[in-house]
Amino acid sequence: MIKTVNIKPENFKELYFPTLAEITEVQQFTEKEKWYKLSLLDGSNLGHYPGQFVEVSIFGAGEAPISITSAPNSYGSFELCIREVGMFTEMIHKMKAGDKLGIRGPFGQGFDVNELYGKDILIIGGGIGIVPLRSLINYILDHRQDYGRLIITYGARNSKDLLFPEELELWQSNPDVEFHQTVDYGDESWKGNVGVITTLIPPLDLDLKNTIACITGPPIMYKFVLLTLQSKGLQDDNIYMSLERRMKCGVGKCGHCQINHSYVCQDGPVYHYPDLKLIREAI
Amino acid sequence: MKSKPRVAVFDFTGCEGCELNKLNFENHLLDILDHIDIVEWREAMDDQVAEYDIAFVEGSISTPDCVERIFDIRNRTKVLIALGACAVNGGMNAMKNKQSLDTVREIVYGEDKDLFPTLPALPLSSYVTVDYEVHGCPMTQKEFLQLLTSILAGKKPVKPDYAVCVECKLDENECVYGKGMICMGPITRAGCDALCPSFGQYCIGCRGLVPHPNKEAMINILIENGLSIDDAEKRMDLYNSNEKDVVLI
Amino acid sequence: MNGYYLSQENVKDFISHLMKKKTVYAPHAKADHSFVFEEVVDADNVILDYVRTLNSIKKYFMPSREVMLRYNLDDNSYSIEDVEPVKGIFLGVHSYDMQAVLRLDHSFSHGNPEKNYLTRRLDNIFIGTSFTPDNFHFSSSVNIQPHKTEGFDLFMHKTDRGYVLEEVTKTGSDLMKGFDQLTKFHGEYPNSEHFKSHLYAPQEKLSKVFEESYDNPVWHEIAQKCVGCGTCNLACPTCYCFDVEDHVDLSLQSGSRERRLDSCMLRGFTEVAGGEVFRDRLADRIRHRVYRKFKYISDSAGEPWCVxxxxxxxxxxxxxxxxxxxxxxxxxxxxxxxxxxxDMIAAWD
Structure with missing residues (x-):
């Protein structure tokens, strides 16, 4: 017998109706990445957690899942950082302040800021993976007394691909932040570390019991970062990571983001690593 | 009012059926002309101009003269759109690529073969950058209009990357294999709304293969349904002689 | 609840009786040798003795294509498409298709109760009919007998001379009011049919089998034969994955957002912007589909998701x-x- 939840029509949800948002600011970070500040036109607050995403909607073109990069705030604005990787994002890149987009969400499970309370936080961001992590970083900076050390490791392909240049400098100069960055390929202008992101981890002096690693990056990165963390002695229990999949509906229906039994748009994109290990297709 | 995009239409090696299909837009022709200016179109008018916003190009590239012209068109246009099977993947013309060019010339031109230089029949994209493609032999009006409206509205055109079977099932068609027909639907790129099977006919595969096709499996299906290996391969080649892509098992 | 004899001769009158109450949807012939559910216009065209319909009645609650939004590109205004309850009588539904609807009810009400599907599901009446299994039916292996009445309001058990009509719910009894060409049936309702196709394990065992089958070579072997056309998903009465596409009208001022059934067997299903495909291997897609039918949903819902x-x-x-x-x-x-x-015995020795 299938247990069907008996739901009254007044509780049926209009799941696919976007809310209009206006772009209030645009900044170009790299050749391919732009940062957008938006406000919902109905004056409401997005009300998200770090690590969640929204479905961005362009009428005539469709929808795409995009990570929220700003920390939760009460001013009613939020920020997205969008890489141009196809026609949809190319269209967003043509937009300017004053243009309007549809927004659905926020969706999914973000980083559990309560679970992280009091811990040392090790941020590991590869490439565009820094985008959702920036939300968490700024949340922690906004609630600095609630958390232990904030260690940020960030790797990009080369120095031209580094995102949030102004903030990187702030993190670098903030005595409350341990900031390490690297690029895969160096050039004359680059004075810092050269090498993949995993090279930043071994030298770190970590309180293993009290450190939580939060990882986001391209799919290829996870395997190597996990190996590095494990050889460092960090327990699986202390690892959270965010996955990329095709979250089309955002509400656990359309099936596109499903990996084994898990819908990334509902159970993720941020997973506790012990849960993720049970999902064979995940990494 | 914004000036309308200047549109030109060209043809290479092909039957010009796709172009004729365009002239047949009785119900929509005026709507289309609201949004564009057709500035050059050999089949419909005499004018010639220097530059265009959108060039629709039909036919495959199969002679040295074609090569020169397609580069010229590419240089004059902002957007280049390949229309129909021949332009998109070489189409039926590409069957000739399976034989030596000399043999082909001899069959067609006999003693005069040296007067007619020829090249393997290749899609436009083998020579120049193609911005958009409309598949099919001939292309369907619906898809052409969808592409045109998307581009004109500055939006992203949708191009199916799945098989004709999908559209057949969405339309609740009876599978023509049940009637003893041999259909290319399982491996042919959709977008035609399963036009032929919807009318009880089998799909001949005119829209080319889906990306990453399992060709071996399709050939097995054809053989299981009564074709010889030779006929199965010919059926596969009819519109797909240039297709090289394979599936990841 | 009462039961009645309904003779073959009276079936047409029964359908006409139903047509006076609500719109009736029932199986009709299509093309050479197929059946489809359609709205009944003429009771004569209804075929209750059918093997299976091409698509299930899912299509009434989750249409294969459906406009979700309409928008105006000039001013970014948009409106949702109104969804109405189907409010029909579904006549001649086989038990496996009814069970499929109950499974879809679960999927669409679980987590986020989706308005589109659930609204269409309101106020419908289901009249089942038993079926004679062919070489392909195997529903008894997933606990769905041809006479299973769960989900139905009335059930027509096929007999040699017509039907035994069983009232299953109060709604079903009410529907019979005003129809008097019936004689009372006393006795046991028929309840078994012979199946030619079987799964060799019940769901409790399948759950264990699937725990051990992730790396079975069968996925790779089947992938050699499969063309990945998606037919299996699209014909499945419990599949409900969908994709969404936008279309611009010829006016260039307006357009619509449309959803259509999708298939996890298609390569593009897991493709993200930038081109990464998360189930690129056909074998992985086949495994995913079969696991979705017997493991992923079944582990939490307790029933196979294959009917x-x-x-x-x-x-x-x-x-x-x-x-x-x-x-x-x-x-x-x-x-x-x-x-x-x-091995264990050997270890004991």
């Missing part, structure tokens, strides 16, 4: 059978158990 209708097998041009796949997994699992058991 044994046989559509995915009969419509597969490559001749791939889900029954064969599952039975192969069961047999491989059993062999492994025997080996493990004998």
């Amino acid at each position: 044994g209708c046989g559509r995915c097998t009969i419509y597969c041009t490559a001749g791939i059978s889900i029954v064969d796949i599952v039975n192969r997994l069961v047999s491989d699992y059993d062999k492994k158990q025997i080996v493990q058991d004998s």
